[in-house]
Amino acid sequence: MKCTEVRDLLGNYMDQELTESMMQRIERHLLRCPACAYEARSLEQARQLLRQGVETPMVSEQLGERVLRHIAEHFPHLQTAHQPEELFSLPLLPGDFEE
Amino acid sequence: MENGRESEEARLVARFRAGDMQAVETLFWRYADAVLAYATRLLGNRADAEEVLSEVFLRAFEGCMGYRAEGTFKAWLFRIARNCCIDRLRQPRLLPLEDGGEPAWDGDTAEVDLRVAVQRALKRLPEEYQTVLLLCDVEEFTAKEAAQIIGRSVPSVKGMLYRARTALRDALSEEWGEET
Numbered sequence: 001m002k003c004t005e006v007r008d009l010l011g012n013y014m015d016q017e018l019t020e021s022m023m024q025r026i027e028r029h030l031l032r033c034p035a036c037a038y039e040a041r042s043l044e045q046a047r048q049l050l051r052q053g054v055e056t057p058m059v060s061e062q063l064g065e066r067v068l069r070h071i072a073e074h075f076p077h078l079q080t081a082h083q084p085e086e087l088f089s090l091p092l093l094p095g096d097f098e099e
Numbered sequence: 100m101e102n103g104r105e106s107e108e109a110r111l112v113a114r115f116r117a118g119d120m121q122a123v124e125t126l127f128w129r130y131a132d133a134v135l136a137y138a139t140r141l142l143g144n145r146a147d148a149e150e151v152l153s154e155v156f157l158r159a160f161e162g163c164m165g166y167r168a169e170g171t172f173k174a175w176l177f178r179i180a181r182n183c184c185i186d187r188l189r190q191p192r193l194l195p196l197e198d199g200g201e202p203a204w205d206g207d208t209a210e211v212d213l214r215v216a217v218q219r220a221l222k223r224l225p226e227e228y229q230t231v232l233l234l235c236d237v238e239e240f241t242a243k244e245a246a247q248i249i250g251r252s253v254p255s256v257k258g259m260l261y262r263a264r265t266a267l268r269d270a271l272s273e274e275w276g277e278e279t
Contacts, residue, residue: 011261015242046268047236053217054237057139059131059152067153068120068127074157077118 001029006036014044108172112163127156130173133238134180140233141184143222151187155180170247174240178248181230188226220270228263235260 006029012018013026030037059067072078114122134155138148158179221229227249234245235256246256 011257011264014264042268042272043264046264046271049213049271050217050221050232050236050267053213054140054221054233055136055214055218057132057135057145057148059128059135063149063152064128064131067131067156068124070153071123071127071156071160072120075160078115078120078123079118 001025003029003033003036006030006033007039010036010040010043013040014047105171112172115160115163123160126172130176131156133173134176137177137180137233137238138184140218140221140237141181141226141229142187143218147187151180151183154183158183170244174244174247177234177238177240178250181248185226216271216274220267220274223270224263224266227259228266231256231260232263232267236264 006026009018009022009026013023016023018026030040108126111122111126115126131152135148135152138151138155139145142148142151155176159176162175162179221232224232230249231245234240234248235242240248242253242256242260245260246253249256251259
């Protein structure tokens with residue numbers, strides 16, 4: 001494979017979105033080509049650093065309750081009591097969260 | 100499994116429409132941390148992200164009253180979150196936030212250094228690059244889901260993701276280089 005072909009497929013290679021034979025062809029190229037190997041390794045390293053380095057804040061109970069209270073006030077039809085089982089079988093609108 | 104979750108969430112939405120607060124709480128707590136984290140990373144500060152959190156869920160449930168969503172509830176929520184963050188980033192500010200110093204993080208030095216470097220490197224990238232990296236490489240949305248969230252084609256998202264990864268690598272390498 002040529003370096004330009006490998007670079008074009010490097011994103012799919014990182015995401016493992018290629019056929020097994022194509023993954024192997026790229027791996028063989030990476031073993032022989034230091035420039036492409038550096039490109040692949042450094043991009044993967046940057047992705048790992050991003051995953052480790054981004055903030056992971058959690059919603060506190062207090063904040064959650066505040067938001068939920070806000071939602072409850074905004075939608076007067078909401079009831080805090082549990083709903084009867086029949087509601088589980090309410091007809092859905094066609095296409096609800098389907099692709 | 101994904102389809103099972105999608106239909107379960109469609110049922111929760113139906114229960115919300117019927118007035119069940121419990122369904123709202125289930126959907127909220129399922130995604131609240133992820134939405135807050137995404138907004139904090141994109142906006143660069145927690146206070147704005149907390150305000151955005153409330154706005155995102157309000158808009159989402161408003162939409163649920165008569166809306167037929169495409170894709171998963173999570174993808175739809177992140178689409179709203181992204182729009183809310185962009186609106187917030189465009190608002191003029193009276194006082195700059197966190198531009199003058201390091202964010203106040205707890206943790207050991209190496210961990211804090213990494214977080215500072217990553218946050219700075221991310222901030223140097225265009226908003227679309229930040230978004231695609233956070234969606235695909237942190238939240239692990241597929242390119243197809245990310246395309247729905249940001250309103251682009253799948254090939255365009257894949258191309259943008261590659262350019263964003265390259266830009267992040269270069270920005271990180273400059274961040275580390277500046278410190279040595």
